[in-house]
Amino acid sequence: MDIKKNDVLTATVKALGFNGEGIIDHFGTTVFVPFSLAGEKIDFKVLKVKGNVAFGKVKKVISPSISRLTPVCPVFFKCGGCQLQHLEYPKQLDFKAETVKNCFKKIAGLDVDIDKKFASPNVYAYRNKLQLPTRALKSGNAVGFFRPNSHDVVKTDVCPIHPEWANKVISAVNEFIEKSGVSLYDEVSGKGVLRHVVVREINGEYLFTFVINAKTLKNTDLLTDILKRDFGKFSLYLNENTSDSNVILGERFELCFGKGYITVTEFGVTYDITPQAFYQVNTPVKTEIYNDVLSFVSSGGDTAVIDGYAGAGVLTAMLAKKCAKSVGVEIVKEACDSAVKLAADNRIDNMEFICGDCEKVLPELIEKVRKTYGRVVLVLDPPRKGVDVKTLTAALKNPPDEIIYISCSPQTLARDVGVLTGSLKYENNQLINLSKDFSPNYDLKFVGIYDMFAQTKHVETVVRLSRQ
Ligand SMILES: C[S@@+](CC[C@H](N)C(=O)[O-])C[C@H]1O[C@@H](n2cnc3c(N)ncnc32)[C@H](O)[C@@H]1O
Incomplete structure (x- = not known):
C-alpha cells in the first residue's frame, strides 16, 4: 500500500530502533516514528518518504504502552538531548541490551x-558535565540545548539529567548575558561573542569554560562575581573558538579565576581534571x-x-x-x-x-x-x-x-x-x-x-x- 508525505495513518509499533524511535512496518515500508513505543497503536503523520523507508510523527497514541511515562523534562519532545524519558527505566535498560545484541x-x-x-544509580541528575550552547536566534537570545539533528537551540531553564547545580548555571549565564549585554553567537553570520558554556562538577567543585568567538570577554569581573555568589569552589576559563566548525572547544584557554583543575583520587590514583581532559559523564x-x-x-x-x-x-x-x-x-x-x-x-x-x-x-x-x-x-x-x-x-x-x-x-x-x-x-x-x-x-x-x-x-x- 502506497505511503506518501502528509498521510495520516494508523498502525501498531513493532519495536524500537537504534535511535529509540518506534518502528512500524507499513506494507513493506519501514516507518520510524520517534516517541512511540513497542506495542502501541498510534495515529502518525508521514513527514518524509525515501524509497522503502519513511519518517513520521505521532499524532495520537491510541493505546499507550504500560511502560509509557509522562516525561519529567518540559522540553523533552523538542530537545535532542534525551530520547527515552517516556519509557520506564527498566525497559530502557532492556532496550539498550537488545540494541547491543x-x-x-x-x-x-x-x-x-x-x-x-x-x-x-541515578536515573536523573547524574551528569557531571553540562554543555550549554548560547545562540542568537531570529526569536532572540537562546540558552539551552540543541534540537535533534539541528543547530537550533531550544531554550530551557532546567535539565533533569543534570543535578540541580546545572539549573543554577543556566540562571547565572542568563543573568550574565542580560547584565553584561554580551552578544551571542550566530552560526549563519559567524558573528556574536558567547558560543558555549561548558561546566564540570566533581565533588562539589566546578570548572567553568566560557567559549567565545573572540580573544577576550568583557565584564569577566561581573561574571566572576555572579559565579562567586552562586558556586563555592570553582575555576573559570575562557576558551577562544573562532572557527566555523561545530567543534565546541577551540585550542586557546585562559584561566581567569581559581586553580584551573579538580583533583580526584580513585583506585589509589590521584589525578587532576582539566577542561580538555576526557572524563566520563x-x-x-x-x-x-x-x-x-x-x-x-x-x-x-x-x-x-x-x-x-x-x-x-x-x-x-x-x-x-x-x-x-x-x-x-x-x-x-x-x-x-x-x-x-x-x-x-x-x-x-x-x-x-x-x-x-x-x-x-x-x-x-x-x-x-x-x-x-x-x-x-x-x-x-x-x-x-x-x-x-x-x-x-x-x-x-x-x-x-x-x-x-x-x-x-x-x-x-x-x-x-x-x-x-x-x-x-x-x-x-x-x-x-x-x-x-x-x-x-x-x-x-x-x-x-x-x-x-x-x-x-x-x-x-x-x-x-x-x-x-
Ligand atoms: C573514550 S576516550 C578514552 C579515555 C580513557 N580510556 C579514560 O578512561 O579516561 C578516547 C580517547 O582516544 C583518543 N584517540 C582518538 N583517536 C585516537 C587514535 N587514532 N589514536 C590514539 N588515541 C586516539 C582521544 O583523544 C581520547 O582521549
Missing part, C-alpha cells in the same frame, strides 16, 4: 548474551566500568597491558598497579603530557606513555611488549568511530592474549569484535561476513552494558575477549 547479530553475525546490565557508572576492567586483568609478573586510546592515562595508571607493565597510547599531546605527570605524581614507574595514533603504534607495540613480557592484554577505549579495521587486522598478526574493549557505540563495537573474532574479514577494502562458517580467534567471555547515559539512546558496553 542486535548490533552483534546484524553487523557481525554473532549471537551474544548480555552478562551484565548495570543500571545508572556519569561518575558511579564510570567507577563500575573501571572496577570490572581491572578485575579482568589478572595480577602477575608476566602480564603487560597496552591501553589503547588512553586519554590522560587514568586507567593506564590503575592497570599499572595490577601488572608488570602498562603502556598507554594516546593521540592528543596535552592528554599525553597529563599522563606523564600523573605517572610521576603517583610514583608509578611501570607505566609508559606513547603519544601517537593507535592505528600506527599498536601492531608493532604488541609485538615488542610480547617479546619482553609473556602475556599481553590489550585494552581498547576508542571514540565512537571505533578502531580502524586495518589496525585490528594488523594487530591480529600478533594477537594479544586478552582484549578488553570499552565502547560507546554498539555498531562500531560489533564491527570491530567481528574482525577480532574472525566472523568478519577485511579484504580488498571490504568487510566480508564469514559468520556462518568460521573458527573464532577469540572467545567472547563477557559482554556487559553500563547505563552511562540514562534517558538517552546511548549505551556504554564492555566486552572481554580471550584467545582460543
Whole structure:
C-alpha cells in the first residue's frame, strides 16, 4: 500500500530502533516514528518518504504502552538531548541490551548474551558535565540545548539529567548575558561573542569554560562575581573558538579565576581534571566500568597491558598497579603530557606513555611488549568511530592474549569484535561476513552494558575477549 508525505495513518509499533524511535512496518515500508513505543497503536503523520523507508510523527497514541511515562523534562519532545524519558527505566535498560545484541547479530553475525546490565544509580541528575550552547536566534537570545539533528537551540531553564547545580548555571549565564549585554553567537553570520558554556562538577567543585568567538570577554569581573555568589569552589576559563566548525572547544584557554583543575583520587590514583581532559559523564557508572576492567586483568609478573586510546592515562595508571607493565597510547599531546605527570605524581614507574595514533603504534607495540613480557592484554577505549579495521587486522598478526574493549557505540563495537573474532574479514577494502562458517580467534567471555547515559539512546558496553 502506497505511503506518501502528509498521510495520516494508523498502525501498531513493532519495536524500537537504534535511535529509540518506534518502528512500524507499513506494507513493506519501514516507518520510524520517534516517541512511540513497542506495542502501541498510534495515529502518525508521514513527514518524509525515501524509497522503502519513511519518517513520521505521532499524532495520537491510541493505546499507550504500560511502560509509557509522562516525561519529567518540559522540553523533552523538542530537545535532542534525551530520547527515552517516556519509557520506564527498566525497559530502557532492556532496550539498550537488545540494541547491543542486535548490533552483534546484524553487523557481525554473532549471537551474544548480555552478562551484565548495570543500571545508572541515578536515573536523573547524574551528569557531571553540562554543555550549554548560547545562540542568537531570529526569536532572540537562546540558552539551552540543541534540537535533534539541528543547530537550533531550544531554550530551557532546567535539565533533569543534570543535578540541580546545572539549573543554577543556566540562571547565572542568563543573568550574565542580560547584565553584561554580551552578544551571542550566530552560526549563519559567524558573528556574536558567547558560543558555549561548558561546566564540570566533581565533588562539589566546578570548572567553568566560557567559549567565545573572540580573544577576550568583557565584564569577566561581573561574571566572576555572579559565579562567586552562586558556586563555592570553582575555576573559570575562557576558551577562544573562532572557527566555523561545530567543534565546541577551540585550542586557546585562559584561566581567569581559581586553580584551573579538580583533583580526584580513585583506585589509589590521584589525578587532576582539566577542561580538555576526557572524563566520563556519569561518575558511579564510570567507577563500575573501571572496577570490572581491572578485575579482568589478572595480577602477575608476566602480564603487560597496552591501553589503547588512553586519554590522560587514568586507567593506564590503575592497570599499572595490577601488572608488570602498562603502556598507554594516546593521540592528543596535552592528554599525553597529563599522563606523564600523573605517572610521576603517583610514583608509578611501570607505566609508559606513547603519544601517537593507535592505528600506527599498536601492531608493532604488541609485538615488542610480547617479546619482553609473556602475556599481553590489550585494552581498547576508542571514540565512537571505533578502531580502524586495518589496525585490528594488523594487530591480529600478533594477537594479544586478552582484549578488553570499552565502547560507546554498539555498531562500531560489533564491527570491530567481528574482525577480532574472525566472523568478519577485511579484504580488498571490504568487510566480508564469514559468520556462518568460521573458527573464532577469540572467545567472547563477557559482554556487559553500563547505563552511562540514562534517558538517552546511548549505551556504554564492555566486552572481554580471550584467545582460543
Ligand atoms: C573514550 S576516550 C578514552 C579515555 C580513557 N580510556 C579514560 O578512561 O579516561 C578516547 C580517547 O582516544 C583518543 N584517540 C582518538 N583517536 C585516537 C587514535 N587514532 N589514536 C590514539 N588515541 C586516539 C582521544 O583523544 C581520547 O582521549
